[in-house]
Amino acid sequence: MPAPTEFLEYVDRNASGFINRLKEAVEIKSVSSDVSRRPDVIKMGEWLEKQLQALGVTTKQVDLGKHEMSGHTLQLPPAILGKIGEDKSKKTVLIYGHYDVQPAKLSDGWNQEPFEFVEKDGLLLGRGSTDDKGPIMGWINVLEAHQKLGKPLPVNLKFVFEGMEEYGSEGLDELVIREAQPGGWIHGVDCVCISDNYWLNTRTPALTYGLRGIDYYGITITGPGQDLHSGLFGRTVHEPMTDLIKLMGSLVDVNGGIKVPGVEELVPPPTEEELQLYHKMDYETADIEAAAGGPVALSQNKIDVLMGRMRYPSLSLHGIEGAFSDPGAKTVIPAKVTGKFSIRLVPPQTPAQVEPLVRAYVEQQFAALNSRNKMTFGSLHSGSPWVADINHWNFRAAHKAVKAVWGIDPDYTREGGSIPVTLTFAESLGVNVLLLPMGRADDGAHSTNEKLDRSNYIEGTKMLGAYLYEVAAESSA
Amino acid sequence: MPAPTEFLEYVDRNASGFINRLKEAVEIKSVSSDVSRRPDVIKMGEWLEKQLQALGVTTKQVDLGKHEMSGHTLQLPPAILGKIGEDKSKKTVLIYGHYDVQPAKLSDGWNQEPFEFVEKDGLLLGRGSTDDKGPIMGWINVLEAHQKLGKPLPVNLKFVFEGMEEYGSEGLDELVIREAQPGGWIHGVDCVCISDNYWLNTRTPALTYGLRGIDYYGITITGPGQDLHSGLFGRTVHEPMTDLIKLMGSLVDVNGGIKVPGVEELVPPPTEEELQLYHKMDYETADIEAAAGGPVALSQNKIDVLMGRMRYPSLSLHGIEGAFSDPGAKTVIPAKVTGKFSIRLVPPQTPAQVEPLVRAYVEQQFAALNSRNKMTFGSLHSGSPWVADINHWNFRAAHKAVKAVWGIDPDYTREGGSIPVTLTFAESLGVNVLLLPMGRADDGAHSTNEKLDRSNYIEGTKMLGAYLYEVAAESSA
């Protein structure tokens, strides 16, 4: 069931009002990682709740308690829960979004004050325009259209909006798990839709069905009691840096292959059906090199590059804590150094499976060095990967909505990074989760001059509405 | 010719006056690396010049010009040149010292205000007490004794005192080279004596005849145009850190062996005579582990440890600029990283010989990686090693002076670090240079609670005087 024409026309007719709604949202400086902006994050949550209420949504603010940040004890911004419609004959869709944003200042290289919304050359510019205020406003626009047209929504909706996504989603997992239980706010929903990622390129809409997990590790080497001078001690003692660099060098090869035995082996090869998805993707290796800012792709084969990002684990060496890291030439032998690296995990890998493999390998490599220094190994944080069934009606509905609004078939993508709440929704609710991006690959979500194309905002609003109609029309079998 | 008894008695009788001289010197905060202390460094130079003049030394302040430090253009502290005696029948000894000191503040962990001189439990405590104000005061004490006793000095003396040693001795090399030429202040001296290092332990006086040189290198890897997120880019691009860690890991083995072909091979094995020097040294591997603060010696054989520090090259990995180095878990793929390492050089190695070997090796290792990143290699600074002939009369004289004053034979040591002006004196004057330390291994020269033992100061003053008499008595053949 395509979206009714009057809905689509309403969106076009009210575009300037919708853009004004986004302007209001962008101009609230809801930076969750900035102590001094915490009142603005809370203000943004309240603004959002009022928008929902005005459009007939029943809401609830959930106090997530306090937390410590940069030496301050701060009130967490509330989660805003919402619901509209209780028709048992309709499906219920759960919508997630976050109303906090990344920090931004003019001096980072913005062409404008980042919290002054600007519309220019078909772009809607300002911090949060695409991540994640644009998509949230898109849902509100859909509500407004139905209210003003006097049309009932084709599905029941539940909302979970949070204000701490850019700072680790503190408190959210517990809330989701609690409210997913019988009697809870989101218990019994039929599917989940999250609009908080991006197309693979600037041309083709995407449906996203997978995220990599992560396990972030530290290897610490100690030995000397204090930093030593290399003139006095060079070639007399076991130097922690020498040991650490050997260990870090044993983890990954130059082409990205993970050298820890057993880690790659956990991942099955792609099926023919999956390979076809990569074949079809609107992508070239030039795209990855444009995004990386240099001709450094590991392969000239687009399928290798796409699978490297989406469906294989990766191991990155991030840096060393405790070593000399300033400009200049200090002749120090650092006494205690911690090498940081992480592995992006893919299904069916889990941190619980992978960490013992890494630990055993690092311990064995260190033992082989015969160093008299001490080594400790630990995980700093971790999260599991996620993958959804793209043959589920939730994806079919989204595919039809994309095709109807944009006129082309979407790419089926997996993201290389993590959105941890995705997995929490999937596991606690036991339903299909869809990532339905509104913005493009070049939106600059965590960077300078963040934008959302006007067309992505307006057509994206239509797409979100159309998706609800297609969900309603799908058989739940 | 031993020092006359009346000189030795004068020193004992006037010990408290000598200690007061050191107190005055320590309490001038002549920190050369601190912009706000520059006037104190200049004041210290003037104080020193007046002391010399009062004892009959002809002096000259040399303006070394200006320099840039921490964004300020500063006047360099003057070099203070001095001379006393022009008797053509006597030898002429050149004395070097530096009147500037390292920074120090109570909060670093001092038990006292570092610039308030304290005498306690046989120790003379305060910044600069041993490095290098104690030794300079020792020479002045010798001058005072001879003036007050009405005795002529056994040799002619020339002095070069500088105020920038702790910040790279700016301007000094040019001065030394200029003044070493015919007609220059120090032209024609017969030998050089520098008291600016330490005994190998806390028990045995030392004569030092060698210093390692250094070549400090940076390997820079670039590729991506900006730092990348490991979720989005992990396993799609050549990561600069992966390449750099491989290169750094190929430089040195865990036991300190340098893997760059040709570098170790430049160094001849020790002669039997040299091995005997290490055998005789009053040293145990427990000493190096006590100094390092941990049980991490590369060998349990004291000769291996001593030769590792004194007569073999060493390669230390200092750190990485541009990588993640803070606490926490940042999932960054750094776009540009520079690995810092240095090789301590020993004769006959020179930076000019060693650098091309290192460069060729690093370039070859990088080529073997087949990475699409870019690598650049460079030397940040360098200095040649130095070794003196211990059979020269200058060392024989010092040996006799030590034996006469301390009652035991000195260790013959080489230092693992560098005092670059040593080589400049040796090369520009073409004479034997002796390092004659006054303080002990545990003086804490660049650390907290710097001290000079009272006995080292008083007996050390006798030793410096006795050395001049032994020089006078030696045949110059």
Ligand SMILES: [Zn+2]
């Ligand atoms: Zn987001």
Ligand SMILES: [Zn+2]
């Ligand atoms: Zn974000």
Ligand SMILES: [Zn+2]
């Ligand atoms: Zn010194």
Ligand SMILES: [Zn+2]
């Ligand atoms: Zn010093």
